[in-house]
Amino acid sequence: MEKNFDVIVIGSGHNGLVNACYLQKAGLNVLVLEKNDWIGGAAVSRELHPGILYSNCSYVCSLFRPEIMRDLELPKHGLQIVAIEGGTVFTRDGDYLASFRNYHAKKRELERFSVKDSESYSRYSRDILKQCRFIQPLLMRTAPDPASFKFRDLSEMLYLLRKVNDLTASELADTVRFWTMSISDFLDEYFENDVIKASLAVSGIIGTALGPMSPGTAYVLLHHYMGEVDGSIGAWGYARGGMGAISKALTSSFRAMGGTLLNNSEVEKVDIRGARVKGVILKNGDEYLAKNVVSNADVKRTFLKLTDPEHLPPNFIKKVNNFKIRGSSGKVNIALDSMPNFPVISENNPCLKGDIHFTDSIERMERAYDDWKMGTWSRDPFLDMMIPTLTDPTMAPPGKHFMSCFVQYCPPKVGGKSWTKENKDAFGETVIQQISDYSPGFKDKILHMEVRTPKELEEEVGLTEGNIFQGELTFDQLLFNRPIPGYAQYRSPIKGLYMCGSSTHPGGGVMGAPGRNAAVEILKDLNLPDSDIRDAYEVL
Amino acid sequence: MTQLREKKDRDTTFSKPLFRSPFYDFFAAQETEGHWYDWNGYKSPTILSDEELEYFSIRSTCSVFDITPLNKYRIVGSQAEEFLNKLTVRNVAKQNVATVKYTLWCDQEGFVIDDGTLFRISDNDFRLCSQEKHLPWLIDTSHGFDVEIIDESKHVCGISLQGPTAASILRLLGVNGIDNLKPFHLFQTKISNIPIMISRTGFTGDLGYEIFMKNNVADKFIERVWNAGTNHGLTAIGYNALNMARIEAGFIVANVDFISSDHAIRPNRCRRPDDLGLGWLVDLKKGFFNGKKAILNSKLEDSAAFKIYTLEIDGKEPAEGSVIYYNKKDEVGTVTSAIWSPMTKKSIALAQLKLGSSKSKMENLWVEIYSLKELQYHKLMKKVSIVKPPFINLARRSACPPSNC
Numbered sequence: 001m002e003k004n005f006d007v008i009v010i011g012s013g014h015n016g017l018v019n020a021c022y023l024q025k026a027g028l029n030v031l032v033l034e035k036n037d038w039i040g041g042a043a044v045s046r047e048l049h050p051g052i053l054y055s056n057c058s059y060v061c062s063l064f065r066p067e068i069m070r071d072l073e074l075p076k077h078g079l080q081i082v083a084i085e086g087g088t089v090f091t092r093d094g095d096y097l098a099s100f101r102n103y104h105a106k107k108r109e110l111e112r113f114s115v116k117d118s119e120s121y122s123r124y125s126r127d128i129l130k131q132c133r134f135i136q137p138l139l140m141r142t143a144p145d146p147a148s149f150k151f152r153d154l155s156e157m158l159y160l161l162r163k164v165n166d167l168t169a170s171e172l173a174d175t176v177r178f179w180t181m182s183i184s185d186f187l188d189e190y191f192e193n194d195v196i197k198a199s200l201a202v203s204g205i206i207g208t209a210l211g212p213m214s215p216g217t218a219y220v221l222l223h224h225y226m227g228e229v230d231g232s233i234g235a236w237g238y239a240r241g242g243m244g245a246i247s248k249a250l251t252s253s254f255r256a257m258g259g260t261l262l263n264n265s266e267v268e269k270v271d272i273r274g275a276r277v278k279g280v281i282l283k284n285g286d287e288y289l290a291k292n293v294v295s296n297a298d299v300k301r302t303f304l305k306l307t308d309p310e311h312l313p314p315n316f317i318k319k320v321n322n323f324k325i326r327g328s329s330g331k332v333n334i335a336l337d338s339m340p341n342f343p344v345i346s347e348n349n350p351c352l353k354g355d356i357h358f359t360d361s362i363e364r365m366e367r368a369y370d371d372w373k374m375g376t377w378s379r380d381p382f383l384d385m386m387i388p389t390l391t392d393p394t395m396a397p398p399g400k401h402f403m404s405c406f407v408q409y410c411p412p413k414v415g416g417k418s419w420t421k422e423n424k425d426a427f428g429e430t431v432i433q434q435i436s437d438y439s440p441g442f443k444d445k446i447l448h449m450e451v452r453t454p455k456e457l458e459e460e461v462g463l464t465e466g467n468i469f470q471g472e473l474t475f476d477q478l479l480f481n482r483p484i485p486g487y488a489q490y491r492s493p494i495k496g497l498y499m500c501g502s503s504t505h506p507g508g509g510v511m512g513a514p515g516r517n518a519a520v521e522i523l524k525d526l527n528l529p530d531s532d533i534r535d536a537y538e539v540l
Numbered sequence: 541m542t543q544l545r546e547k548k549d550r551d552t553t554f555s556k557p558l559f560r561s562p563f564y565d566f567f568a569a570q571e572t573e574g575h576w577y578d579w580n581g582y583k584s585p586t587i588l589s590d591e592e593l594e595y596f597s598i599r600s601t602c603s604v605f606d607i608t609p610l611n612k613y614r615i616v617g618s619q620a621e622e623f624l625n626k627l628t629v630r631n632v633a634k635q636n637v638a639t640v641k642y643t644l645w646c647d648q649e650g651f652v653i654d655d656g657t658l659f660r661i662s663d664n665d666f667r668l669c670s671q672e673k674h675l676p677w678l679i680d681t682s683h684g685f686d687v688e689i690i691d692e693s694k695h696v697c698g699i700s701l702q703g704p705t706a707a708s709i710l711r712l713l714g715v716n717g718i719d720n721l722k723p724f725h726l727f728q729t730k731i732s733n734i735p736i737m738i739s740r741t742g743f744t745g746d747l748g749y750e751i752f753m754k755n756n757v758a759d760k761f762i763e764r765v766w767n768a769g770t771n772h773g774l775t776a777i778g779y780n781a782l783n784m785a786r787i788e789a790g791f792i793v794a795n796v797d798f799i800s801s802d803h804a805i806r807p808n809r810c811r812r813p814d815d816l817g818l819g820w821l822v823d824l825k826k827g828f829f830n831g832k833k834a835i836l837n838s839k840l841e842d843s844a845a846f847k848i849y850t851l852e853i854d855g856k857e858p859a860e861g862s863v864i865y866y867n868k869k870d871e872v873g874t875v876t877s878a879i880w881s882p883m884t885k886k887s888i889a890l891a892q893l894k895l896g897s898s899k900s901k902m903e904n905l906w907v908e909i910y911s912l913k914e915l916q917y918h919k920l921m922k923k924v925s926i927v928k929p930p931f932i933n934l935a936r937r938s939a940c941p942p943s944n945c
Contacts, residue, residue, distance in 0.1 A: 086554075095547060098554070104581045105557035112550065115691055119673040122802065129805045166807050170649070190676075346551050 002260070005031040007522070008280055008290040009500070010267045010306065011462065013041025014064075016296030017250035018515030019500040019522075021072045023294075024259040025532050026523055031288060032259065033280065035266035035462065038244075039251055041296065042461050042468065043510050045244025045395075049335040049448035052402050053395040055242040056333060056450065057461060057468070059386055059404040060084070060355075062227030062236040063511040064246065065140065067534050072253045079249035080240040082391060083229045087354030089199045090438045094344055097195050097360075098351035101235070114193040124190040124200075128225055130171060131178050132233060134163060136226050139506045139513045140536035142521060143480040143488050179475045183217040184362050194361045201362055202355075202384060205408065207468040207508065209326035211369030212362050216474040223473050223507065236354075241394045242402075246510060270295075270497060272311045277496030292496050292522060296515070297462055298470035299323055299483040299503040307494070316493055319484045323503070324472040327412035327454030327465035328372060332431045335447040336401040339387070340439045356385040358434055372409035375416060377427045377453075382408045383434060400447075407431055412454040412465040419455040427453060469508025470501050479505060490518035491525075498522055558583040561608035562697045562758030566766070570776035577779065580671070582609035585778035592882075594781035598744050599883060601773025602703035604765065605782055607750060611673050612696050615666040617687035624666060627681050627830060628658065629813060631823040635660050640724045640739050644818060645674075650834030651801035651810035653677065654794050655818070657741060659726055667692070667737075667752075671794045672802060681830060697758050699765070702748030702785070705772040707942035710738070710749065712768040719941035721749075734761050743782060745789025747936045747943070784879050787888060790850050790929030792816060797848060797876040797890050808845075812838055815847045817929070846873060846892040850929040853887040854922040856880060857909045864891055868906045868921055875907065883932050887922075902926050 009020045012034035024030040038046055042057035061081050069079060087099040097113055100106045110118035144156030167175060178186070183204025187197045203224035204217040211217075229237040239245040251261060265286070270293050271278040279289035295302040303312060303320045345352065359365050359382045368378035384406040389396040396402050407427075414423050428451035436442045454466025463470060471477055480488045483503040490498050500518035502508035516533060523530045559582045561567075568574070572589040584606065588594065597603040615624060624632040628643045635641050637660050644655040656670030668678075678689050701709060710718045713731050715738065721727065726739035734757045742748030753761055766774065786793070794800045801810040812835060813819050822835060853859050859878040866872045873893035881888045895901045905924040910917045936943050 095550075098550075100554050100557070102554065102557045104578065105554045107581065108553040108557060108559075109550075112553070116675050116679060120676045122673070123676065126803060126805055133805060168649075168807070171807075349551065350554055 003288055005029050005260070005288060005290040007031070007292045007294060008033060008288055009294045009296060010270075010280065010302075011035075011041055011296030011501070012039045012247065012251070012261060013296045013501065014043040014246055014250065014510050014512055015500050015502060015515035015518075016041070016294070017247060017254060018068055018072070018512040019294055019296070019519050020259055021250060021254045021257065022516060022519035022533055023522060024254060024257045025072070026519075026528050026530070028526075028528075030254075030259045031290070032254070032261040033265040033267055033282070033288070034261065034263050036460065037263045039261065039263065040244050040247030042457075042463065043243045043247045045242030048333070048450055051397050052335040052400060052447070053242050053244075054333045054335075054402055054450065055244070055388065055404055056452070057331060057457070058243045058510050059388070059406065060236045061239045061243065061246065061510055062224075062229060062234075063509040064227070065512050065516070065536070066228070067140065067537055068512040068516055071532065071534055072250065074246075074249040074253060077249040077252035077256070078241075079245060081229060081237040082240055083232070083235060083237045084391065085353045086349075086351035087356070088345070088351040089195060089357040089360055090342070090344065091195055091360040096345055096351075097199055098345075098349065099199065099354065100351060110196060113196055114191070117191045117193050117196050120190045127174065128222065129233065131175060131222055132226050134167070134175060135222065137163070137536060138479070139226065139511070140517065142490070142517050143482070143505045145486065145489065146480055147486070178222065179219050180215055181218045182213050182215050183221050184212045184366075186218040186221070187362075194363075198359055198361050198365060199357065201365060202357065202359075202382075205365065205369075205382070206384065206406070207329055208472060209324075209328035209372070209409070209467075210472070210474070211366045213366050214369075219475060219478070220473050223509065227509070227511075238388050238392050240392050242388070242392075243510065267306060270307050272308065272494055272497070275311065275494060277494060292498065292526075294498040294500045294518060294522065296501045298325060298464050298467070298501055299499060300325055300464045301462060302499060303492070307497070311494055313493055316484065316487070323483050324474070324477060325464050325467045325470065325503070326472065327457070327467050328409050329466070329468060330377070330407040330410035330427060330454065331450075331452040331457070332405040332407055332428055333450040333452070334403040334405065335396070335449070336403055337445045337447050338399060339390075339401055340403070340435070340442050340445060342439050344438075352387065353390045354386070356383075356387075358383055358438055369409055372411050375411055376414055377410045377430065378408070379430065381410070381430060381434065383431065384408075385435070405431055405435070410453055412458070419453050424451055424453055424455075427451065470503040471507070473507050478507065482507060490514075490521045559694075561606050562755045563606045563608060563699060563762055566759075566762045567606055567776055575778070579779065580609040580611065580673075584609055586780050587778045588776050591778075591780045594775060594777035595784045595882065597773060597775035597777060598703050598746055598781060598785045600704065601775065602701055602705040602709055602769060603775050603777040603781065604769070605700045605702065605777050606698075607700045608697040610669045610671065610693075610698070612692040612698075612752070613668045613670075613674070613678060614690040614692045615668060615678075615687060616664060616690070617685070618664055619685040620664045620666055620687050623682055623685040623687045624658065624668075625826060625829060626685075627678065629822040629829060629831070630658075631826045632658070632660075633826070637662055638726050640726055640741050642821070644813060644816075644821060646813065646831030646835070647801045648831060648834065649801070649810070650812050650831035650838060651804075652798065652813060652816060653802050654800055655792070659737070659739065661726070661728075661737070672800055674802075677802070695755055696752055697755050698750060698752040699762065700742055700748060700750045701765070702742045702744040702746050703773075704747055704936055704943060704945055705774075706748050708944065709765065709769050709772050709774060712772075713764060722940050723938050731761065731764060734764075736761070743789070743791055744785035745791075745930055745932055745937060746785065746934055747939070783877070784882070787877050787879050787890065788881050788883050788930070788932045790890070790931055792848060792890060793877070798892070811845065814838070815845050817848050846894045848876075849891055849893050849926050850931065851875075851889040851891055851907075852925045852927050853878075853889055853907055854924075855920065856887060857911050857920060857922070858887055859889050859907050859909050859922070862907045862909050864893060864924060865906045865908060866895075866901050867904050872901070872905070881931060886931070888931050
């Protein structure tokens, strides 16, 4: 086996694969090393029960950039993103608030709860779209270094300032508020009904170790809104065949271009000699050589575990240590013998094809967060559930279903101690009990269940503390501050060592933008053209 | 404002997301080759039988059009007038009881949110009708006023009778006082015990009336009207016919001819009353109203904004969606509404143009029309003349008493 490569990418998460594809496409000889015997990091689909395919971690797709799908010919390699219909919140008083793709159906459901809120929804959407227009073009550009006088940084700063200049005074005020306020306060400016507010607040807390009343959560909502399915902004879709289909298509594209991917190859250390990268050393002792190493692992794992501290400035290590990357969520994946029954809703209601929630007030969400602060999982957790098999026929036999339950909040340690098996079982039981409250007989339909706390997410996927975004998406950790001021352009203090994971700009979600942007910077350093990497589409 | 949740109909929200007006069955029965569209969440006809014939009923006999999908807000209370003076740009104190005024309302930056009609039913009782929904804005503005805002949209329905024989049909129905009803006036009456509110208003530039009533009398009412119209050429029409008439009358529509500031996402899309040619509505002498300061300030600036113009275009092609050029090369704007006008025998249009104050620019305007002829576009460059609205001015629209044909 060949030992010499131009570039080694550590980790086959979607960003690692996107990065590897672009570099291979530019003519470099790229090796991707994956510690597990499956690929995809947190964009993974494994068959844990015979015939039933799971989306083990991430479970829906919206943010993945269409420019990347096109550049890397992912549709040709089997990728299909299918739009999702609907969504619903069950309420404790025996009703539900459904949501639909159809604008009028959606408004009519809102009207059942509040006519005023239903009308406010237009203004709310307008204001969010305005913010998206401002931020979305920044996703596929390297953030400028505000302290630098390099031409490109100055011109990027100018680009940012021009965008700011495009805003009216009140829009600028709104932007600043949006980036800093809590999702709860933000929603209060538009809506009066608690169920409606709770249903919209979801996107502000997913994956975040903050409650809906914590400042900074409004931006998290925006981050979830910036995606699209075929030009429909804010829409979410399923990857046909589960989220692993994205990794599969990327791998297929990568291999078709001549790239090499090795499973069961956990990197122990980045080999650094004389302040320069030489290659990597695996746990099994194997060594691969390359002048460039790109880490898809998060910033803590990369610099606190894979890199010897002797090569790093102390200030840098301190900043890495202080980077907020707190585990806040878990996942319960369930194989079901038949479709669960929700008695308050008619069976043919398409809203069940979307996300299903039980948290019908902001207060309840905040209380769930209080448990996390006290160092335990929420007794009354917030669940974001989906049954992709109602839309995707490839994941289970007819009539059988896969149900994905994203669970918040779930701490990386329980009362300061490592998760035990008993804890894990009790956590799973809490989730199942909540579902059973709304769906009698649910327990009897369970064929198999995979419970994942932050501990499993860290051990299996490699995400520090199980944080799904590889670092909180708060304003102090965004743009030129992500992950660390002065190192926001995918480079590290060590020549030849790069970052391409969600710890970098523009952050988490299955977006691919960090991997792509990192490829642009690496090619720049190697004096290679990046003409095969297209600029972001003008969307809005 | 929170209403009780209706659980019984909740499945219809997704199976039939568009509302049916109480007149839906009547209009559906008139359909021979129907086309329907979504107007403000209601399933509404664009064409029922034949667009041109429907249009000619407006201009030659009488048309009946369902205006139920309009938003209808009832504004009642001892400070209703003061509240409406804050909300809208006209001086409501000057509006007499039993009259209707065309008006508009702006946001705090003086950008137009919507236009609509304000019915003064009594001293402290108004109805505001509009194309777009505004409940949150009305409630926000009502802070501190002794006023109640009731969204009547789903409880009150209405039809519009427009055309030269409209008055005759109402006479046949036994509406007393139709001969004395002046344009933009209203009264409440009963037809065969059905309570209605009738106003001499409309969106066609022709003789016409708008009639509002409670949903539960709609069936009975429309049956009477239809029977009375038998010998007066009464024709049920869809929006396309009405749209032709309203362009001839020079009326603008929110989110067609201008973008409501409630919807605008992009910079520079919002418009002030002057930009819409509606500066004459704004009473700058009255006290504070939403957007007053911004409108005053904007008058001090050199306006570089887009404004709405009414245009006549050479040749016979309608110019819908076309780009307008100065000197055949510099883009200055876009046509927002256009038709071949059967009444004037001209190609006419409404357009948003950015011309500044240059008079010479106005003399040298051209429109690029792509005319599709058997799968090939003929690219035409036609001369454009700016004219004063309206395109038609019919004596019968304002004759009192109305004609007896």
